[in-house]
Amino acid sequence: MASKSNSTFSVLGSDLAIKGDIKASADLHVDGSIEGDIACTSLVQGETSKVTGAIEAESARLAGTVEGSITARELVILKTAKITGDVFYDALTIEQGAQVEGRFAHRDPKKSAQPAAKPQGDSKPELQLAN
Template sequence: MSATGAKNTPFSLIGGDVTISGNLTASVDLHIDGMVEGDISCAALVQGPDSRITGHVTAQSARLAGLVDGSITAEELVVESSARITGDVLYASISIAPGSRIEGRFTHKENGPVATGELKLIANDSAA
């Protein structure tokens, strides 16, 4: 089973004891538990909570749980509660778990030209 859950889909794993300096390109799904200092381009990315990425991330889908210091471009983006992201985010669909932290601009990518705007997170206060 792949890092994204699809059966019989090849994937590559970068373990927690691995540090890569330089750009990383994969035509398959990629699971990162280690550190990458460079840009990443892959089909689907799953980032472990203890992982750190310094560079631009480009993926069809990305599930981020660790530290990312760089911009992100993904059609489908899931930000886990343990994620800490510093950089701009370009997405078609996004899910952000409570507890995560993102510092940067959000840009929604539509089927045509890129539409820019701000994402506002509104807390629901049931006491009001």
């Protein structure tokens, strides 16, 4: 299945305006306008693109406007980017001239393991039922 996702690449052209969340199991190239959250493996945002919503990706290369939080393992913010929102990353590259209004936070692998522990918290009702 990994090889299939590597060969898939979706493009949202500059003439598109989308309202709603987008989930892609592979790579996504966005030149249009999106009002909604984006979750994908790899995101490339063109200079003309505007995203209003949260972005979650393994890798993201941003050149347009983003109004919302960004979470990425590898994040590249190009000089044409204008970002308003908090940025969570493992590896970060910012070109000189990029505009970012928000907080930067390096993701700690130990802390990212904690959300995986939350489903164990769902076992509490099972414990209560056993009592």
